[in-house]
Amino acid sequence: MKPQTIPEMSRDQATHLMQSVMNRALDQAFGGHDRTVAAGDQASIATFLPEKLPRKGMGPEYLAELLTGPLTDHIRDYRHPLHFGHQRPAPLVASWAGDLLAGSTNSTVSVFEAGPLSVTVENLVGNWVKDLFSLPASARVTQTNGGSESVLTALLCAREQKQRLAQDMDMRRLVVLHSENAHYCVARSARVLGLLRENIRAVATDAAGRMSMAALTAAVDQASAEGMDVMAIVASAGTTANSAFDDLNTCAEQAALCDAWFHVDASHGGSAILSSKLSAKLDGLLRADSFGWNPHKLMWIAPPSSLLIVQNANALKAALSDELCDASYIADQKAINRVGPVDPIEWSLACTRPFAAIKIFSALVAYGSDALGQRVETMCDLAQELARLIDGHPEFELMCHPDFNMVCFRLTGADPDSRLHRHLRDRMARAETAYLTGVEMDGRFWLRAHLISENTTKDDLSTLLEVVLDLGLTEYELPKINHPKKGICHANSSGTGQQRTIGCTLDSV
Secondary structure, eight states: OOOOOSOOOOHHHHHHHHHHHHHHHHHHHHSOOOOSSOOOOHHHHHTTSOSSOOSSOOOHHHHHHHHHTHHHHTSOOTTSTTEEOSSOOOOOHHHHHHHHHHHHHTOOSSOTTTOHHHHHHHHHHHHHHHHHHTOOTTOEEEEESSHHHHHHHHHHHHHHHHHHHOTTOOGGGEEEEEETTSOTHHHHHHHHTTOOGGGEEEEOBOTTSOBOHHHHHHHHHHHHHTTOEEEEEEEEBSOTTTOOBOOHHHHHHHHHHTTOEEEEEOTTGGGGGGOTTTGGGGTTGGGSSEEEEOTTTTTOOOSSOEEEEESOHHHHHHHHSGGGGGOTTTOOTTOSSOOSSOOGGGGOSOSOOOOTHHHHHHHHHHHOHHHHHHHHHHHHHHHHHHHHHHHTOTTEEEOSOOSSSEEEEEESSBOTTOHHHHHHHHHHHHOSSOEEEEEEETTEEEEEEEOOOTTOOHHHHHHHHHHHHHHHHTTOBOOEEEETTTEEEEOOTTOOSSOOBOBOOGGGO
8 A cells, every 4th residue: 555645535536526627617618608707796706615724624525516516607708609808718628638637747848857748749839830930940939928928038138139239238228119008018027127117118009009100210219319229129919908910010120220129919919820811910020039929818728828939049048048057956057968959948037837838739739720710710700790880880989990809999979087988897897798898098998899709609799789788878868869970879968969978977886
C-alpha cells in the first residue's frame, strides 16, 4: 500500500466528481439556454458557499453537488443567443478538452527538460502561427498570459532598443503615442516602464473610432519640436472600444520616420487572419516590430491564451535574457551540453505560464483554421446585419459602421449626460433576457453589442432591439413625433417636436 501522506480521493470518487461536473458542463454547452444569467447579487450567490475556510474537508460528494447545483445556475451563459457581452467567448469543446489535460498535469512550459511535450507543442503552434501570418524566419512567437503582458513586453523591447542606440538615454524624454481608444494597458505598461505620465500621449480618433492619421502626424511633429524621442507608436487592430482597425501602413511610416518601435495590439482583430475575406483588415501588420493576438477572444478558446509576435527574435531576447544568467535553479544557461531546443522562458516576461498552447493545438486539430475563419466571418456578418437594423430603426442611432464584430448604438434623442443610457446598460447587466455592455466615446455613452455566441441568429438581432426598447422605455414617457431623419419616433413631453427627450427625471434613476 502506498502511504497516505496527503489527502486524495479514491478513483471511484474522482470518477463520480469528474463525470458529474463534465455532464453538467455539457448540458450547459448543448442545452436550451433559457436565460443569460440568473438575476442576483453577490450576497445571494454567497449563500450557496461555505462562509468560513473549511478546516476539514466536506468531501468529494459535497463538492460535486456544489459544482453541479445552484452555483452553476449563476454562471453567465456565454452561449446564449442573446449574449452580446465582453470579448470573452464560451470555449470550443475541443480546446476545453485540451485545457482539461493541461490542468490535470500542470505541465510547465518554462524549460524543455521539465515539460518536453508542452514545450514541443508550444513551439509547433508558434510555427503554425508564423505560417498563418507569413512571418519571416527571424520572427519569434511567444505565449503570454494576456494582451496586457504582450503590450508590456513589446514596450520593454522598445525601451531596450532606444537604450542600445543611446547609452545616455534620458527616460524623461521618451514618448509613447497611442490611440485614445487603445486598451488601457498601453498607458499602464508605459508607466510601469518608467515613462512620465505627460509623455504617454493619446492620439485623437475619427468618428469611426480609428486613430486619426493627421493627429498622429501632428503628435510626432510636436514631440520632435519639443526635443522628445518617440519610443513607440501603438496602433490597434480591433479596438476594445468598438473593434475599429487603425491604418497600420501609415502608422508604420510614422514610426519609421522617428525611429520608433511600432507595436500593433491585434488582441481582438488578429483573428481576421483566419478568414481570406477579412484578412485584408490586417494590411500593414507585418510592418510592425511586434503585435499581439489573443486566441482566447475570436478563436473561442478559454483564457489565458495569448500570443506575442516579435519580428526580430534578437530584439526580444535582448530585452529579456540578461537576468536568466543568474537563474541556474531553473535553467543552467552556462551548461556545456544543453539538451533540447531553446527554452521558452528565454522568450517570456513571465516565468509561470499555463500550457495554453494545447488549447490552440486542440482547436486547430479538431476543426481546422478554415472552420474557425468561417465562424469569425459569421460573427462579422451578423454585426453588419445588426447595424443595418439599427440604422433603419426610428428608435435607435448607430454610432458608426462596424469594422468587425462590435456594434455601438443608443436610443435616439437627447440624453446630454448619458446618465439614462448608463442606467439602461446597468439594467441589461442584471437582466435574464439579454446581455450587452457599453462604452463612452465622443463624450457620449453607447450600448455595445459583441457578436460572439455561436447560437446567435439574425432573428435574435431583432429580439435584442426589442429587449433594449422594453428595458429602456418601460420607465420612460415618450410621446411620438416626426423625427427629421427617421420619421415617426418619440419626442419630449413638451411636444415641441424639435428633439427627443427621455421623459424620466433623474431622481427616478
